[in-house]
Amino acid sequence: MSLFTLSPEVAEAKANGAPIVALESTIITHGMPFPQNVQVARQVEADIRAKGATPATIAVLEGTLFIGLTDAQLDQLAQSQNVAKLSRADLAVCMSKGLTGATTVAATMIAAHLAGIHVFGTGGIGGVHKGAEHSFDISADLSELAQTPVTVVAAGAKAILDIPKTLEVLETNGVPVIGYQQDSFPAFWSSHSLLDAPLRMNSPVRIARAHVMRQKLGLPGGQLVANPIPVADEIPTDVMEPVIAQATTEANEKGITGKDVTPFLLSRIFELTEGRSLTANIALVRNNARLAAEIAIEIVTLKK
Structure with missing residues (x-):
């Protein structure tokens, strides 16, 4: 059983050996209100694509660690209430309990490394x-x-x-x-x-x-x-x-x-x-x- 799930876009980039940039998700859930949060998240992802790399926004949705979010998942996360703020100490607990959480810098680094991603913005x-x-x-x-x-x-x-x-x-x-x-x-x-x-x-x-x-x-x-x-x-x-x-x-x-x-x-x-x-x-x-x-x-x- 895999520890994480790649979005289709990130999976394709991995298969092709293309550059990928990890992104945290607390800026979406704890940084600003909807719909500004999802608009900014999409703009940041677009900035990375415009440079020739693939964005991988990282979050835990109902216990699954996602490396890269689809548009639907990004909307879901942006509108979710009472989302946990995950660091090293609580990442595994959130996943094991089937909960939803947004990754801080520390948790995003852990997830990026698991997925073989070298850079995080x-x-x-x-x-x-x-x-x-x-x-x-x-x-x-x-x-x-x-x-x-x-x-x-x-x-x-x-x-x-x-x-x-x-x-x-x-x-x-x-x-x-x-x-x-x-x-x-x-x-x-x-x-x-x-x-x-x-x-x-x-x-x-x-x-x-x-x-x-x-x-x-x-x-x-x-x-x-x-x-x-x-x-x-x-x-x-x-x-x-x-x-x-x-x-x-x-x-x-x-x-x-x-x-x-x-x-x-x-x-x-x-x-x-x-x-x-x-x-x-x-x-x-x-x-x-x-x-x-x-x-x-x-x-x-x-x-x-």
Whole structure:
């Protein structure tokens, strides 16, 4: 019995040795309302196809892990209620109980690796939450990057996090953090931060070569490609920092903790920026998907 089911489009791409890009599904179920969520999901998939690769949106539907969703399944997921948010800890439980769940960065990496997909495009990774020295709230995304050999293209870590500590944890765990075409580590909604990216690469082929070399060396884990949001779409850090600070203060005052922190902060930031944060988020996800497709194409070429 197979652990997963490929969509017809992804199955054809696999059979032909064509480049495939994995996509998470929490952006659909937990990121925005219907029908905007499914419209954005389809646009991101179209961006990948336009670059010459095949998109594989990953989710668990009634206990089955799907690598790639049909149009009907995408609509079904986009309109589903009470969808579980799956990471490494609860992916197997959701499947064993026959439930429906959307995959986070960590769970998407696991599923992509199972299916032999090398590249994953997302918005931003999770990381070390502010105050983690007291709460120990650290995303499973970081440990997943340290053990699962998938190259993840993101606009850095979500700017609501403690970015310096997030970079320290990634360094400790041997995860290459590659700034794409700049030395500054991007700050999600903003193209630059005051932090340096540990590494820099300027082309998809260089990133693809590093991915393949890690495999040849037998090194565990993947790569994080920190791809800055296009300047035309960004919200500058001097605008975002006070907004994030206000939202974080409100979360603390309300006693919000654990998995509830990120959804609250993102929702409050959306309100405080009058929707600009979501517009920027969509732009950076699409930008990451396009770069992920270019890297996937180069990996396929190198493996021939």
